[in-house]
Amino acid sequence: MGSQxxxxxxxxxGNKLHRQSLHVKQKREREKEKREARxxxxxxxxxxxxxxxxxxxxxxPATIDRKRVWDDVDxxxxxASVDMEQLLKKRRxxxxxAEERLAAEAEQGDDSEKDDEEDSMLGSDDEEESDExxxxxxxxxxxxxxxxxxxxxxxxxxxxxxESLVAKFPSLFSDDGPAEPQVLITTTLNSTLHDEARLLCxxxxxxxYIPRSAHKYGHKYSVREIxxxxxxxxxxxxxxLREDQKRPIGLDIVHLPSGPTFHFSISNWVEGKKLPGHGNxxxxxxxxxxxxxxxPLGVLTARLFRSLWPKTPELQGRQVVxxxxxxDYIFLRRHRYIFRDKRTTEKSVVGADGKELKGVENIRAGLxxxxxxxxxxxxxxxxxxxxxGSEGDDAxxxxxxxxxxxxxxxxxx
Numbered sequence: 001m002g003s004q005x006x007x008x009x010x011x012x013x014g015n016k017l018h019r020q021s022l023h024v025k026q027k028r029e030r031e032k033e034k035r036e037a038r039x040x041x042x043x044x045x046x047x048x049x050x051x052x053x054x055x056x057x058x059x060x061p062a063t064i065d066r067k068r069v070w071d072d073v074d075x076x077x078x079x080a081s082v083d084m085e086q087l088l089k090k091r092r093x094x095x096x097x098a099e100e101r102l103a104a105e106a107e108q109g110d111d112s113e114k115d116d117e118e119d120s121m122l123g124s125d126d127e128e129e130s131d132e133x134x135x136x137x138x139x140x141x142x143x144x145x146x147x148x149x150x151x152x153x154x155x156x157x158x159x160x161x162x163e164s165l166v167a168k169f170p171s172l173f174s175d176d177g178p179a180e181p182q183v184l185i186t187t188t189l190n191s192t193l194h195d196e197a198r199l200l201c202x203x204x205x206x207x208x209y210i211p212r213s214a215h216k217y218g219h220k221y222s223v224r225e226i227x228x229x230x231x232x233x234x235x236x237x238x239x240x241l242r243e244d245q246k247r248p249i250g251l252d253i254v255h256l257p258s259g260p261t262f263h264f265s266i267s268n269w270v271e272g273k274k275l276p277g278h279g280n281x282x283x284x285x286x287x288x289x290x291x292x293x294x295x296p297l298g299v300l301t302a303r304l305f306r307s308l309w310p311k312t313p314e315l316q317g318r319q320v321v322x323x324x325x326x327x328d329y330i331f332l333r334r335h336r337y338i339f340r341d342k343r344t345t346e347k348s349v350v351g352a353d354g355k356e357l358k359g360v361e362n363i364r365a366g367l368x369x370x371x372x373x374x375x376x377x378x379x380x381x382x383x384x385x386x387x388x389g390s391e392g393d394d395a396x397x398x399x400x401x402x403x404x405x406x407x408x409x410x411x412x413x
Contacts (some may be wrong), residue, residue, distance in 0.1 A: 011206035055258060056354070064327065067409045078297045078381070078398040081410055084160040085294070154324070156290040156302045165300055168397075172255055180310045181236040183207035186226060189214040192373045193243045198238065199271060199372050202281055203321070203334065204308055207239075223254070227385045231257040237308060251376065253304060254385055260397065261382040262304055264330075272334075272371020279336050279368040284317020285310045285313055286334065297398060298413035301378060307380040319370070325413045331375040378413065 013019055021298060045052040060066070071081045074090075122333070166173045183204045187193050189212050201207045214220050221229075223240060230238050242250035251264045272278050288309050293302040305323050318338060324331045340365045342348065348356045380387075381397040404412060 014270050022214040030259050040264055043411055046363075053354075064409060068411060069407075071410075075215045076164050076296050078300065081295055081412060083294050084162065084296060084299060085157065088160055088162075130326075145314075154291040156293040156299070158299065158303060158306065161299050161303070162296055165296060169260060169300065171258065172260065172300070173309065174351040177307060178236055179312065180206055181308055183239060183308060184226070184230040184235045185209045185236045185239045185241065186212050187241045188212065188243060189220060191241070191243050192246050193241055193248055196248050196269070196271075196372075198242055200241065202238075203312055203372065205283070205285055223252075223386050227256060248374075250379075252386075253308075255304065255307065257379050259382060261384070261386050262301070262378065263380040263382075265379055266376060268373070268375040270371065270373040272369070272373075275371050277368065277374065279370050281319065281334065281336075281370045282317050284319055285312065286317065286319040286321045287313040287315070289320060289322040289324075291322065293325050293362040295411075295413055297378075300381075301325075301330075301413060328377060328411050328413050330378070330413075332369045332372075332374045332376060334372070336370055338366045338368075339363055340366050 009097070013022070041051075041055075045055070055355065069081075070083055070086075073080055073082065074087070075082065076084070076087065161173060181204075181306075183206065185197050185200050185204070185207050186209070187197055191197075191212065194209075194211060197209045197211075201209050223238075227238050237256060238254040240254075241248055242251040242252065248266045248269050251266055253262045253264070272281070286309065288306065290302045290305060293299055302323075309321065317336075319334065319336050322333045322335070324333070340363075342362045346364060348361050351357050378398075378400065380399045383395050384399055387395065398410075404410075
């Protein structure tokens with residue numbers, strides 16, 4: 001009778017106490033089996049490290065970023081969602097194949113001395129390249145960069161800029177820009193965002209805040225008049241902070257002297273003093289990190305951000321500004337870092353391949369956020385200074401539309 005009762009209890013019982021104890025017992029058995037399986041797997045992976053790499057590769061989460069799709073077109077326009085690195089590699093391979101085909105055809109030609117002399121003369125003519133072709137080849141060689149000690153998988157390579165963007169926005173892609181950009185920051189008429197604008201002055205070195213007023217006896221300066229004023233006084237960019245209900249909702253950035261104009265929306269604005277454990281920024285030039293800008297539109301946006309900070313950072317300040325693009329949202333953060341000794345409970349620094357980096361086994365980096373914190377989203381790009389200052393069929397170079405987000409795995413930046 002006892003054995004029959006225990007057998008029935010293992011399947012189903014009406015006694016609440018027996019059900020509770022049975023549940024606890026079954027739970028412990030399941031956890032014990034999982035733990036034993038984990039230890040067995042660990043021993044097997046220690047003997048064969050290839051099993052661990054295969055398991056990690058197999059168990060990668062299927063996020064939307066990993067499911068990202070690209071347009072299957074050979075186009076480097078702003079509306080195309082193509083990976084510039086893969087596109088330029090494809091074009092370079094096609095160019096090499098075409099050169100090999102031409103060389104093979106030349107070898108199959110006549111071997112007479114006259115033909116050889118003509119070919120050599122033609123070759124000498126081809127060797128005379130224009131300055132534009134030489135610059136294009138130099139830019140293509142810069143695409144292949146040397147591997148760093150700790151390569152990043154999301155850093156933006158601005159050397160991938162297509163020639164069409166360089167021709168369309170020559171002032172933005174010119175290397176003759178100022179080493180220390182001057183930024184003029186202002187707001188909309190009768191704005192109350194004075195503290196937020198002064199906070200932006202601490203984020204951008206060599207920036208000046210001038211409030212706008214709509215006093216009945218004062219002149220209401222337009223954006224084009226402000227840009228003309230700033231251009232005559234050596235400013236390289238103008239920022240207009242837009243507000244709604246006393247909160248920043250947008251940021252317009254005009255690249256002087258003649259555009260383009262980028263319109264961003266702002267969400268999740270948090271001042272530095274409201275961040276827990278925040279630090280106080282210093283006047284040092286920060287380092288700039290531009291992450292995950294991969295399409296032609298993304299490269300253009302990253303180039304704009306690069307023109308707002310000095311080209312040479314002051315490393316003794318240990319400040320870094322990060323603009324991280326993820327799913328067309330640009331996250332703005334500012335941190336101060338410090339190198340410290342690794343604690344016993346922490347793991348060593350690993351590279352993009354998952355292996356520990358040699359030489360920094362006992363070093364870790366600590367971060368302290370300085371603020372402000374914001375999330376930007378690109379809404380429109382005008383060819384000139386604002387929509388009113390842009391003319392022609394291509395006055396609006398790119399504009400966000402709701403239908404662009406119909407396919408969740410396609411992104412613009």
